Amino acid sequence: MIKFAQLFLSLTILITLHEFGHFFFAKKFKCRVDKFYLFFDFLFPFAGLMNFSLFKKKIGDTEYGLGWFPLGGYVQIAGMVDEQMDKESMEKEPEPWEFRAKPAYQRLLVMIGGILVNFILGIFIYWMILFVWGKEITPISQLKYGIECDSTALNMGLRNGDKILSVDNEPVNSLNRVTLNLIMNKSKSIQVERDGQKIDIPVTDNDISLILKRLKKSHFITVRTPIEVDSIIEGSYAQNSGLASGDLIIGVNGKPIQFYDEFHNELATVKGKSAELTVLRKLDTVRVTSKVSLEGSVGFFPNRAKYFPVETTTYGLFGALSQGFKDGMEALSMNVKQFVVIFTVKDAHKSVGGFYSMYKSMPAKWNWHDFWSFTAFLSLVLAFMNFLPIPMLDGGYILFILIEMISRRKMPEKVIYYANYVGLVFILGLMIYANTDWLRD
Numbered sequence: 001m002i003k004f005a006q007l008f009l010s011l012t013i014l015i016t017l018h019e020f021g022h023f024f025f026a027k028k029f030k031c032r033v034d035k036f037y038l039f040f041d042f043l044f045p046f047a048g049l050m051n052f053s054l055f056k057k058k059i060g061d062t063e064y065g066l067g068w069f070p071l072g073g074y075v076q077i078a079g080m081v082d083e084q085m086d087k088e089s090m091e092k093e094p095e096p097w098e099f100r101a102k103p104a105y106q107r108l109l110v111m112i113g114g115i116l117v118n119f120i121l122g123i124f125i126y127w128m129i130l131f132v133w134g135k136e137i138t139p140i141s142q143l144k145y146g147i148e149c150d151s152t153a154l155n156m157g158l159r160n161g162d163k164i165l166s167v168d169n170e171p172v173n174s175l176n177r178v179t180l181n182l183i184m185n186k187s188k189s190i191q192v193e194r195d196g197q198k199i200d201i202p203v204t205d206n207d208i209s210l211i212l213k214r215l216k217k218s219h220f221i222t223v224r225t226p227i228e229v230d231s232i233i234e235g236s237y238a239q240n241s242g243l244a245s246g247d248l249i250i251g252v253n254g255k256p257i258q259f260y261d262e263f264h265n266e267l268a269t270v271k272g273k274s275a276e277l278t279v280l281r282k283l284d285t286v287r288v289t290s291k292v293s294l295e296g297s298v299g300f301f302p303n304r305a306k307y308f309p310v311e312t313t314t315y316g317l318f319g320a321l322s323q324g325f326k327d328g329m330e331a332l333s334m335n336v337k338q339f340v341v342i343f344t345v346k347d348a349h350k351s352v353g354g355f356y357s358m359y360k361s362m363p364a365k366w367n368w369h370d371f372w373s374f375t376a377f378l379s380l381v382l383a384f385m386n387f388l389p390i391p392m393l394d395g396g397y398i399l400f401i402l403i404e405m406i407s408r409r410k411m412p413e414k415v416i417y418y419a420n421y422v423g424l425v426f427i428l429g430l431m432i433y434a435n436t437d438w439l440r441d
Contacts, residue, residue, distance in 0.1 A: 236299020
């Protein structure tokens with residue numbers, strides 16, 4: 001419920017403010033706004049089906065309401081040519097208060113309004129995050145034990161304990177930037193230090209495809225850590241064996257081990273059986289025997305966070321603004337690169353996610369830093385997606401208006417009308433595909 005509540009609040013803020021951007025300019029230029037709705041009061045995209053509101057109140061010419069179908073929201077501006085406008089209305093001369101009667105620059109600002117709000121909001125939230133919390137990174141130079149690799153990383157040639165130096169010979173300071181740079185820049189190599197030597201690991205397009213495919217299920221690389229018990233799962237084999245919080249596991253069945261990846265590998269060889277664990281408990285060395293599940297676990301949460309080095313940079317008000325703008329522009333850049341990756345990397349489209357993926361990415365405990373970070377990023381995602389020149393999206397209208405301004409000839413309303421239907425089919429198909437991500441997970 002906490003994950004759902006965070007996602008719901010984030011979307012509510014973003015949708016409301018996005019639609020307010022359109023509403024603000026429409027009112028400024030004296031367009032009549034018939035409706036302002038959070039969520040749809042119909043079965044989107046079928047405007048005439050299942051029409052009812054959870055709440056509505058009319059103030060002046062505008063009906064403000066809360067719809068029942070929670071997949072967005074909308075502002076209905078009189079005289080705006082879309083798939084909800086009847087053909088008879090298009091045959092009539094536009095009224096002065098209609099959107100289609102306004103000068104091109106005013107219509108352009110009305111359509112840019114939502115995108116502009118999402119962009120400004122994203123930058124503003126990044127600014128405030130940096131001012132309040134600063135910026136935390138896991139510096140690669142401080143990884144005492146190097147990295148821990150998943151199966152994809154191991155198959156590429158990386159090894160547990162490697163120390164990352166650079167990607168494509170460009171230094172990388174933060175651990176989480178490694179995977180991001182590999183995917184978004186379609187990098188060709190990773191440079192690591194192994195046993196005191198510099199080694200170059202080639203990266204293929206197929207490797208990037210596999211990283212993307214597995215990213216929802218496992219980390220490509222993470223921090224390599226000792227096996228310290230953080231907490232015991234109630235009723236687990238670990239609890240029955242006598243393992244306790246703070247125990248440091250240093251051996252399995254008489255074989256010395258030091259790191260969690262080694263522990264995981266050893267348990268995999270005795271699934272469904274028992275294992276003798278050598279444990280350092282304060283100053284004593286003790287041995288406990290525990291059953292091992294068929295999944296290769298004994299039932300405790302490791303204290304990995306203790307071994308994650310964190311470097312925090314704090315900012316003043318103006319320093320946070322400067323860095324917030326840089327972070328926001330980088331997020332936009334990543335959106336563009338992600339769009340390119342989807343169409344150029346094998347099977348990358350399978351990583352496209354919808355509400356389920358967003359829900360899964362939310363923290364299980366309420367965390368304001370993570371909530372606002374997610375909201376800032378999503379705000380810029382919405383700004384970018386709505387700017388795409390696809391009919392029915394804001395970018396489609398913007399494209400038509402720009403063509404009109406350049407050619408000095410107004411686009412025929414019937415062209416816009418039917419183009420919106422094509423765009424609607426495309427967007428609907430994309431939404432259905434994105435929101436079947438739970439079937440692909």
